[in-house]
Amino acid sequence: MRDERAWAVLLLVLAAFVPVVAPMLDSPATVTLATRIAIYAIAASSLNLLLGGGGLVSFGHAAYYGLGGYVVGILYAHYVSGEAFLGIVPGTNDLLVTLPLAILVGGVGALVIGALSLRTSGVQFIMITLAFAQMLFFLFVSLKAYGGDDGLAIRRVAPVFGMNLRDPATLYWICLGLLATWLFLMDRVSRSRFGRVLAGIRQGERRMAAIGVRTYPYKLAAFVIAGMGAAMAGALMVNQARFVSPDMMHWTKSGELMVMVILGGLGTLVGPALGAAALVTLEYTLSGLTEHWQFILGPILVLVVLFARGGLMGAVRQIAGMRRAPEALPAGELPPGRVQPEDRAAPDMPLRPGAAPHG
Amino acid sequence: MTPGVALLLEQLLNGVQLGVTLFLLAAGLTLVFGIMGVINLAHGSLYMVGAYAAAVTATATGSPWLALLAGLAAAAATGMVVEFVVLRRLYARDHLDQVLATFGLILFFNEGTVLVFGRQPLFVNVPEGLRGAVRVLPGVDYPVYRLLIIAVGLLVALGLYLLIQRTRIGMLVRAGATHREMVRALGVDIRLLYTLVFGLGALLAGLAGLMAGPILSVQVGMGEQILILTFVVVVIGGIGSVRGALFGAVLVGVVDTLLRAYVPGLLRQVMAGSEADALGAGLASMGVYLLMALVLLAKPRGLFPAHA
Numbered sequence: 243m244r245d246e247r248a249w250a251v252l253l254l255v256l257a258a259f260v261p262v263v264a265p266m267l268d269s270p271a272t273v274t275l276a277t278r279i280a281i282y283a284i285a286a287s288s289l290n291l292l293l294g295g296g297g298l299v300s301f302g303h304a305a306y307y308g309l310g311g312y313v314v315g316i317l318y319a320h321y322v323s324g325e326a327f328l329g330i331v332p333g334t335n336d337l338l339v340t341l342p343l344a345i346l347v348g349g350v351g352a353l354v355i356g357a358l359s360l361r362t363s364g365v366q367f368i369m370i371t372l373a374f375a376q377m378l379f380f381l382f383v384s385l386k387a388y389g390g391d392d393g394l395a396i397r398r399v400a401p402v403f404g405m406n407l408r409d410p411a412t413l414y415w416i417c418l419g420l421l422a423t424w425l426f427l428m429d430r431v432s433r434s435r436f437g438r439v440l441a442g443i444r445q446g447e448r449r450m451a452a453i454g455v456r457t458y459p460y461k462l463a464a465f466v467i468a469g470m471g472a473a474m475a476g477a478l479m480v481n482q483a484r485f486v487s488p489d490m491m492h493w494t495k496s497g498e499l500m501v502m503v504i505l506g507g508l509g510t511l512v513g514p515a516l517g518a519a520a521l522v523t524l525e526y527t528l529s530g531l532t533e534h535w536q537f538i539l540g541p542i543l544v545l546v547v548l549f550a551r552g553g554l555m556g557a558v559r560q561i562a563g564m565r566r567a568p569e570a571l572p573a574g575e576l577p578p579g580r581v582q583p584e585d586r587a588a589p590d591m592p593l594r595p596g597a598a599p600h601g
Numbered sequence: 602m603t604p605g606v607a608l609l610l611e612q613l614l615n616g617v618q619l620g621v622t623l624f625l626l627a628a629g630l631t632l633v634f635g636i637m638g639v640i641n642l643a644h645g646s647l648y649m650v651g652a653y654a655a656a657v658t659a660t661a662t663g664s665p666w667l668a669l670l671a672g673l674a675a676a677a678a679t680g681m682v683v684e685f686v687v688l689r690r691l692y693a694r695d696h697l698d699q700v701l702a703t704f705g706l707i708l709f710f711n712e713g714t715v716l717v718f719g720r721q722p723l724f725v726n727v728p729e730g731l732r733g734a735v736r737v738l739p740g741v742d743y744p745v746y747r748l749l750i751i752a753v754g755l756l757v758a759l760g761l762y763l764l765i766q767r768t769r770i771g772m773l774v775r776a777g778a779t780h781r782e783m784v785r786a787l788g789v790d791i792r793l794l795y796t797l798v799f800g801l802g803a804l805l806a807g808l809a810g811l812m813a814g815p816i817l818s819v820q821v822g823m824g825e826q827i828l829i830l831t832f833v834v835v836v837i838g839g840i841g842s843v844r845g846a847l848f849g850a851v852l853v854g855v856v857d858t859l860l861r862a863y864v865p866g867l868l869r870q871v872m873a874g875s876e877a878d879a880l881g882a883g884l885a886s887m888g889v890y891l892l893m894a895l896v897l898l899a900k901p902r903g904l905f906p907a908h909a
Contacts, residue, residue, distance in 0.1 A: 299697050358894060362901045365640060368696060369836045370897050373890040376829060380890075384883015386876050493829065497704045504701050537712035543705030547698050548690055 246511045247429060249558075253512060254422050261411035273410040274482070275526060279519045280417040281478045284424050286502035286514035288471025291428065293500065294509030295437065296464050297444030301368045302355070302375030303472055303499050308491030309351050310344035310473030312382060315394040315486035317343070336400040337407065341477050348473020349466050351378075356465030360458060363447075372493060379491040393487025396480060407481060417478050421515070424471060429511055431467070440464055472499075505546055507555025516554045607741045612862045613855060614737070618747045620854025621754025625809035626827060627834040627846040628761060629802020635778035635841020637692055637795055642703035643683060644806055644831070645824025646710035651676035651807025653714060656723045656819045665728035669811060676807020677800050684799040692795075707825065714821050722818035750812050757805065758847050765843060774798060778841040830857070833893045839903025848904065853889050860885035 257276065264272040285307050292298040317340050320326060320333025327333060334340060355374045362370055383391055399407045407413050431437050439460050442450045450457050480486045489495070498521065506517025524542070528535030550556070630644050655672030659665060687706065691699045727746045734742040765771035773794055776784045785791050810823075817823065834853050838845025865881030872880070896904060 293697060299695075299700065301700065358898060362897055365634060365696060365840055366836055366897060366901060366903075368640065368700065369832050370894060372829065373833060373836075373893050377887045377890040380883045380886035384880045384886070386879045390879055493825075497700075500697070500701060501704070504697070508697075534712050534716050536708040537716060540705040540707070540709030540712065543708070544687055544702045547694075547702040547705070548687070 246555075250425055250429070250512050250515075253515070254418065254425075257418055258415070261414055270410070273414050275522065277410065277414040277417050277482050278479070279515075279522045280414065280421045281475050281482060282499075282502060282518035282522060283515035284417075284421050284478070285472050285475035286499050286506070286518045287421075287424060287428055288468045288475070289499050290503045290509065290514040291431070291440075291464055291468045291471070293503050294513075295432065295444065296440040296461055298360075298461060298464070299368050300359075300371045300465070300468070301493070301496055301500070302371035302373075303468070304491050304493065304495035305355070305375035305378045306348040306352055306469040306472035307476040307479075307495065307499070308378065308382070308486075308488070310348045310476030311480040311486040311490045312388070312476075313344035313347050313473070314340045314477045314480040315396060316388055318396045318399075319388060319394055334400075335396075335398060337402050337477075337481060341474065344473045344477035345470045348476070349470040351473075352466045352469020353462070356462050356469070360461050360465065372496070375491060375493060375496060379488050379493070382488040382491060389487070391488065393485055393489070396484045396486070399481060399484075413482060417482070420474065420478065424474070425511060425515070432511070436460065436463065501543060505553050507553035507558075510553075510555040513553055513555040516558075520554060608862075610738065610741050611743060612858055614743055614747065614751070615862075616855030616858035617851060618751050618754075618854070619858055620851035621751050622809045622813055623827070623831055623834050623854055624754055624847050624850035625757060625805045625812075626831040627838065627850050628757075628843055629799075629805045630831055631835045631838065631841055631843060631846045632774065632778070632798050633802050634835065636774060636781060636798055637688075638781070639688055639691060640696055640699045640703065641688065642700060642828065643706035643710065644802070645826075645828030646707055647676045647680050647683075647803045647806040647824075648810035648813075648827060649710065649714065649819075649821070649824035650679045651810030652814045652819045652823065653718060653723070653810075654807075655811035656725045656814050657718075659725055659728075659814075660723070672807050672811030672814075673804055676810065677804040680803020680806070681796060681800050683803075684796055688799070689795075710824075711821050718821075720821060722820035723814075724818055725814040727815040746815060750816075753808075753812065757808070761843055770794075770797065830889065833889050836903055837893050837896045839906040842903070842905040845903055845905030853892070856892055857885070857889050860888040864888075 257280070260276045261273050264270055264276075285303070289300065289303045292300045292303075316327060317331070317333050318335050320331075321335045323333070325333075355371070359367060359370045359374065382388070388394055401407065402416070405412045405416070407416070432441075439450065439455055439457075442455070443457050443460060447457055476490060479490070502517035502521050503514050504517065505520050506515065507513025524539065525535065528538055532538070546553070552559070626644065626648060630641065633639055633641055633644075651672040654675035655668040658671035659668035662668070683706065687702060688699075691702055727744075731746045731749060734744050735748065737743045737748075763771075765774055773784060773789055777791070777794065781791070809827075813823075813827075830853060834846060834849040836849075837853065838847070838849030861882065864885045865878045868877035868881045868884075871877075900906075
């Protein structure tokens with residue numbers, strides 16, 4: 243198979259059989275784990291649009307993930323209490339309402355934060371996205387009305403088209419279906435004119451500006467789409483875990499999402515999903531072995547960054563001899579974030595700015 | 602002097618003391634950013650290493666001097682090893698790789714510390730002779746130890762100023778921050794300079810950690826709490842600028858402390874006590890991030906950009 247889309251379809255079809263196979267193997271917990279993987283895959287894939295698509299290193303992606311989660315949690319709290327949110331919006335426990343609303347709120351949040359953050363670039367961009375995410379984190383920690391530090395529990399969710407969301411397999415298939423839809427959308431985006439412009443921005447923003455493209459609206463649009471995807475994932479995760487807390491917005495969550503993208507393969511279609519599967523499975527396995535699993539995970543991450551460039555998809559490509567999609571460059575092919583704006587005028591010079599001093 | 606003014610003065614001093622601690626961390630971080638172009642999330646781990654090494658030595662020997670030495674040595678040594686083993690390979694990589702690798706280092710250091718020392722925080726006593734308070738102004742008593750931290754921080758700032766403005770190494774550091782390619786092209790042993798700068802940054806982080814030990818509890822995760830504030834400082838001050846780091850650190854320290862001291866009280870006048878405290882603490886925590894956003898919107902490269 244030489245096309246990544248074929249891989250995506252094959253993996254999704256195989257994944258659809260997990261709830262059928264799991265009881266045969268006598269491990270019903272697998273379905274829950276697979277659901278979490280599918281949800282994280284959506285979040286990681288949305289972040290990949292920024293990291294791999296536009297070369298925008300956002301270190302605050304958990305903010306939109308958490309916002310989506312809190313939309314579900316807060317509406318549920320108002321559904322229980324019977325009071326309308328801010329006196330206007332009635333509470334609800336219907337996913338058909340909460341999910342679109344979560345996506346909307348995530349998009350609006352990303353629009354506001356993105357519009358401000360994208361005025362900066364490079365290290366400042368990383369830091370300002372982190373700072374905004376921390377701001378939201380502290381805001382939700384301090385909102386005692388919505389549980390503060392302890393978060394909110396969600397007990398009873400309305401059936402969707404007659405399907406009971408408390409059934410793990412049903413919820414899993416819904417999440418998987420949304421993941422498939424999201425991946426299809428990402429594939430369309432990356433092949434569209436919009437996707438090409440983003441790739442151009444990643445490779446050299448000055449060059450894009452020089453050929454007459456206003457880069458800011460493109461970057462902002464990518465930021466908003468990514469925020470909406472993350473919010474959708476957050477809303478699903480709250481339905482799965484039946485719980486929302488500020489931990490969903492903690493900066494380590496942003497770090498984890500980045501790890502998934504890199505682990506799977508930056509700028510690829512299937513990579514972030516593979517990365518999500520790998521990280522969730524790794525955490526699950528290691529935490530079964532020892533309480534101190536992070537002591538092992540940390541060095542693994544360092545080794546992956548240092549030596550396994552291109553991530554899992556890079557390895558798959560090498561084995562399968564897959565043709566590389568023109569816009570999907572593996573990590574390290576270009577040093578986009580590394581190039582200082584003032585150096586971008588001459589991106590073709592053989593000496594990379596700040597290249598390895600040793601040797 | 603009225604109690605209100607005395608309280609304000611005390612909180613201002615607390616703010617300067619936090620600012621000075623932030624400066625010690627930010628100075629190292631901003632130099633590493635500015636000269637090597639590396640984002641080191643694990644800088645907070647060096648702060649933690651310094652605090653733990655000093656706390657353990659102080660408990661074992663009872664000597665504050667040995668504790669000081671141990672904290673500095675442990676932080677500097679850890680920093681050099683990290684630079685040599687991991688960061689050196691990341692100089693030519695993009696920021697994303699640097700963030701991820703150093704994120705992995707944080708997990709490693711935090712969980713390693715849990716393995717060795719457990720999750721219980723360690724408590725360190727203020728060294729004898731530095732306990733008690735002095736009267737800084739009529740009606741205002743302030744702990745000696747905190748005054749000492751402020752003094753040490755200001756001395757370090759002065760020392761760094763002299764080092765950077767008046768010595769040959771400082772000249773290279775400034776040149777490296779402005780145009781590192783040119784410094785390399787002129788035949789400077791940049792590898793040595795990198796290791797020196799990184800070691801110095803680690804040393805200062807360790808100093809901040811060991812001095813903070815008796816004030817805060819020494820525990821896993823202390824590094825990350827202050828690291829994110831340090832990032833705010835560095836970005837506000839302007840990446841690569843030590844002067845900006847000092848200015849930004851004191852600004853962030855004072856703003857953060859004053860907000861924490863006064864916002865809950867103000868909110869309590871309009872809402873119930875416990876909710877006001879929680880919301881006030883949250884809003885106060887958000888304050889510095891808001892400040893950073895405002896600064897970046899007005900000056901995207903910080904207040905004192907080194908690359909300007």
